[in-house]
Amino acid sequence: MLRLAALIQNEAMKLWLKKRFLVIVLILLILIPVFTYAQHKMVKNNREHFADWRNQTLQQIADIENTLSSDRIPEEWKKGRRIAVQQLRYYLEHDINPSEPSGVQFTREFLGNAITLFIPMLVLAIGSDIVSGERTAGTIKMLLTRPVRRWKILLAKLLALTLYVSLTIAVTVILCYLISGFVFGYGGFGAPVLTGFRLQGGTVDAQAVHAIPQWRFLLMQAGLCWFASMIVAILGLMVSVLVRSTAASMVTMMAAIIAGSILSSMSSTWTSAKYLFSVNLKLTGYLDGSPPPIEGMTLPFSVAVLSVWGAASLAVSFRVFTKGDILN
Amino acid sequence: MQETVLSVQNLSKKINGKTIVDDVSFELRAGEILGFLGPNGAGKTTTIRMLVDLIKPTSGTVTICGKPVQREPEQALRHVGSIVENPEMYGYMTGWQNLEHFARMQDGIDEARIREVTSIVKLQDRIHDKVKTYSLGMRQRLGIAQALLGRPKLLILDEPTNGLDPKGIKELRTFIRQLAQEGLCLLVSSHLLSEVQLLCDRFVIIHGGKVAAAGTVEQLIRSAGNQVLWQFEHGEDGIRELLKDSRIQLIERIDYGDAAAQPAAKAVTAMSEELIPETVARLAAGGVRIHGVCKAEPTLEEMFLTMTESETIA
Structure with a gap:
C-alpha cells in the first residue's frame, strides 16, 4: 500500500513537472476574464433596456414565441423552445430571477457550458499522453523493468489523473468565482434556483420542481462535472494505452468529444446515438431542465451510459497494459 | 560451481507468425561478464526485452536468482538493473528527480544510495540539471546510475556503446570492468564484437534468432x-x-x-x-x-x- 502511494507521488510529480496544470490555470486565467467581460456587457445592455428582470424575462419569452411562429424552424427545435418558455413562466410565477448576476451565478453558467467541451479538453490536455508519452519518449522501458506489477503502475497513473481532474474542476470553480465576483459581486450563494423539471414530450411537468439555494446547485453541478470529466479522463487513458503516438491519442479523443457535441446539437432523430458517451456528457443540463439532446434521456440514463463506457475502457486499458508487449 | 544468476531456457518468441527468437538457452553465473553478440536484427533486443519482462515469451522461461521472471516479476526484477537500448529518462526532470522517481519504485533505496550511485557514475556536478540538457554520454551514465540504484546482482546493458564517442566507449569499458570486479554480474549486448571482446568472460553469439555459438574465447576458437x-x-x-x-x-x-x-x-x-x-x-x-x-x-x-x-x- 505504501508502494502505491509512492507510485502515485511519481505520476503526480511527472504531470506537475510537465507543467500541464500550469498551462490549464493560465488558460483559465485568460479565458474567464474574457467571458466575464462578455457577461458584463450583456448585463449592462439589459439594464439599459429593462426596468427590472421581470420585464427582461417577459421580453425573452416574447422573443422565443416569435421564433416559434416561424415556419422555417424545424419542429425539433421548437420543442426545446417551448420547454424554455414554460420554464421561464414558472420562474416568473414564483418570482425568482432566473439569472440574477453574481459571482456564483456566473460560475454556475460557466460550468453548465463548459462541461461538454471546455473541461473535457482541459482534462485531455493533462492526461492524453499519460501512457503514450512514456512510449514516445522510451521511458516506459525503464518504468516497466522495475520490480513493480504493471497494473499498479497503471492504477497509480489513473489515481494521479483523478487527483488532477479534481483539481481542475476545483480551480475552474474557484477562479470563476473570484474573477467574475470582482465584477458581479461575491454574493449569490443563497439565491434560489429551480430544479427538478421533468420533461414529457413537449411539456414540462412541474410537480417535482423545487427551489434550492444556488450554492447547492453549484455543488451538484461541480459533482456532475467531475463525473463527466473522469469518464473523459478514463477514455483518454484507454486511448493513450492503445495508441502509441501522443498526437494521435489526443486527436482521437478530441474527435470523439467534438463528434458528440455536434450530434447533440443536431437533436437527432437517430435515437440510438444516445448510447454514445459524448452525447451524454452534458449532465448539468438535467439539473436546470434544459431538453436532452435525444428524447428519453434522463440523468440516471446518462450516468449509466457513461459508467458503462468508463468501466469498459478501464477493463481494456488494464488488460492491454498488463499483457501487451513493449516493442518500440 | 558458482551460483547461477540468470538462466534462460528454450526461449522463443513469435510476432505475427514470424519467429524472432528461436529456442535460445544460456546461463550466467555470479561474477561473470557475458557478451551477447549478434548482427543487427538477430533477435538480441527481443531476447533482452524478454529477460526484463517487457515482452512475454511465446515459450520458454527466464529465471533470475531462482525466480521466474514471467510468473514472479516483482521478486525477479528486484535483482536486475537494466538499460534497454537507449538510456531514455524523463527529460523534463533533473537527473536527481529521475533517480528519486525510480528509487520510489523499490524498497530500501534512500537518499544516501542515490548520492552513492551519482558519485559512482561521476555525475555529481550535473545531477541537478534537467536531463534534456545532458549529452548522450551523461544520459548513459544516468541510465547506469538508475540501473545500479537497487543494488542489483545482474546488470543488463543493451548496446551500451551506441552513439558514444571513442573516449566515452573507453570510459564505459573501464567502468564495466570495475563493476564486475565488485562482484556484479553483467550481460552486455553488442553488434560489434570488437567493442566487447576484451571485456567479456564468455560469449553467446546469436544469429537469425538462434544461438550460433557459445562459450569462452578459447572454447569458441577450438570449436571452430x-x-x-x-x-x-x-x-x-x-x-x-x-x-x-x-x-x-x-x-x-x-x-x-x-x-x-x-x-x-x-x-x-x-x-x-x-x-x-x-x-x-x-x-x-x-x-x-x-x-x-x-x-x-x-x-x-x-x-x-x-x-x-x-x-x-x-
Whole structure:
C-alpha cells in the first residue's frame, strides 16, 4: 500500500513537472476574464433596456414565441423552445430571477457550458499522453523493468489523473468565482434556483420542481462535472494505452468529444446515438431542465451510459497494459 | 560451481507468425561478464526485452536468482538493473528527480544510495540539471546510475556503446570492468564484437534468432577447428599428396613464387593438429618438399564475422 502511494507521488510529480496544470490555470486565467467581460456587457445592455428582470424575462419569452411562429424552424427545435418558455413562466410565477448576476451565478453558467467541451479538453490536455508519452519518449522501458506489477503502475497513473481532474474542476470553480465576483459581486450563494423539471414530450411537468439555494446547485453541478470529466479522463487513458503516438491519442479523443457535441446539437432523430458517451456528457443540463439532446434521456440514463463506457475502457486499458508487449 | 544468476531456457518468441527468437538457452553465473553478440536484427533486443519482462515469451522461461521472471516479476526484477537500448529518462526532470522517481519504485533505496550511485557514475556536478540538457554520454551514465540504484546482482546493458564517442566507449569499458570486479554480474549486448571482446568472460553469439555459438574465447576458437598452414615447393604435387588423407580439408590455396615450372603454393587446411607429425612423415616419404608447416588460429573477430555474415550474404 505504501508502494502505491509512492507510485502515485511519481505520476503526480511527472504531470506537475510537465507543467500541464500550469498551462490549464493560465488558460483559465485568460479565458474567464474574457467571458466575464462578455457577461458584463450583456448585463449592462439589459439594464439599459429593462426596468427590472421581470420585464427582461417577459421580453425573452416574447422573443422565443416569435421564433416559434416561424415556419422555417424545424419542429425539433421548437420543442426545446417551448420547454424554455414554460420554464421561464414558472420562474416568473414564483418570482425568482432566473439569472440574477453574481459571482456564483456566473460560475454556475460557466460550468453548465463548459462541461461538454471546455473541461473535457482541459482534462485531455493533462492526461492524453499519460501512457503514450512514456512510449514516445522510451521511458516506459525503464518504468516497466522495475520490480513493480504493471497494473499498479497503471492504477497509480489513473489515481494521479483523478487527483488532477479534481483539481481542475476545483480551480475552474474557484477562479470563476473570484474573477467574475470582482465584477458581479461575491454574493449569490443563497439565491434560489429551480430544479427538478421533468420533461414529457413537449411539456414540462412541474410537480417535482423545487427551489434550492444556488450554492447547492453549484455543488451538484461541480459533482456532475467531475463525473463527466473522469469518464473523459478514463477514455483518454484507454486511448493513450492503445495508441502509441501522443498526437494521435489526443486527436482521437478530441474527435470523439467534438463528434458528440455536434450530434447533440443536431437533436437527432437517430435515437440510438444516445448510447454514445459524448452525447451524454452534458449532465448539468438535467439539473436546470434544459431538453436532452435525444428524447428519453434522463440523468440516471446518462450516468449509466457513461459508467458503462468508463468501466469498459478501464477493463481494456488494464488488460492491454498488463499483457501487451513493449516493442518500440 | 558458482551460483547461477540468470538462466534462460528454450526461449522463443513469435510476432505475427514470424519467429524472432528461436529456442535460445544460456546461463550466467555470479561474477561473470557475458557478451551477447549478434548482427543487427538477430533477435538480441527481443531476447533482452524478454529477460526484463517487457515482452512475454511465446515459450520458454527466464529465471533470475531462482525466480521466474514471467510468473514472479516483482521478486525477479528486484535483482536486475537494466538499460534497454537507449538510456531514455524523463527529460523534463533533473537527473536527481529521475533517480528519486525510480528509487520510489523499490524498497530500501534512500537518499544516501542515490548520492552513492551519482558519485559512482561521476555525475555529481550535473545531477541537478534537467536531463534534456545532458549529452548522450551523461544520459548513459544516468541510465547506469538508475540501473545500479537497487543494488542489483545482474546488470543488463543493451548496446551500451551506441552513439558514444571513442573516449566515452573507453570510459564505459573501464567502468564495466570495475563493476564486475565488485562482484556484479553483467550481460552486455553488442553488434560489434570488437567493442566487447576484451571485456567479456564468455560469449553467446546469436544469429537469425538462434544461438550460433557459445562459450569462452578459447572454447569458441577450438570449436571452430584448427587450421594448419602448409608451404610446398611444388604446389600442385604437394597439395594433391596432402589431400589423400580424407581428414584434411583444403580451405584456401595461394600460389606464389616463379611460375616457370610449377609454382610454389601455400595451402590453408582444416585439420587436427595431432595429424601434423604423421602427415609430415607421409609427405616426406612421398617426395614432397615441404618448406613450412604452422598452426594458425582464427581470431574471434574472424569467427564472428564468418558465423554471422555467411548467412546474411547467402
